[in-house]
Amino acid sequence: MYHNTEQKRFEIRLGEEFAELTYALQGENTLVLLHTGVPPAWEGRGIGSRLVKAALEYARAHRYRIVPLCSFVVAYLRRHPEYNDLLAEG
Numbered sequence: 001m002y003h004n005t006e007q008k009r010f011e012i013r014l015g016e017e018f019a020e021l022t023y024a025l026q027g028e029n030t031l032v033l034l035h036t037g038v039p040p041a042w043e044g045r046g047i048g049s050r051l052v053k054a055a056l057e058y059a060r061a062h063r064y065r066i067v068p069l070c071s072f073v074v075a076y077l078r079r080h081p082e083y084n085d086l087l088a089e090g
Contacts, residue, residue, distance in 0.1 A: 021051040
């Protein structure tokens with residue numbers, strides 16, 4: 001797992017490919033989680049969930065709020081309500 005701050009994404013290298021969770025910063029304290037992408041050959045192995053958990057743990061450690069625009073992140077939050085305290089208001 002690597003947090004690529006320059007590209008604004010969390011990523012996992014998978015040989016020649018990589019999986020990613022991209023984000024944007026909004027203001028000084030909000031992470032907008034935009035897209036989770038996993039190469040088709042690697043789907044179903046929990047890689048997307050690892051990316052989302054890393055982003056959420058990063059947000060918690062740095063006192064960020066989150067705005068989940070990615071449907072995969074929204075689904076992850078439904079299964080893991082312990083992270084709902086990170087949701088930005090509105």
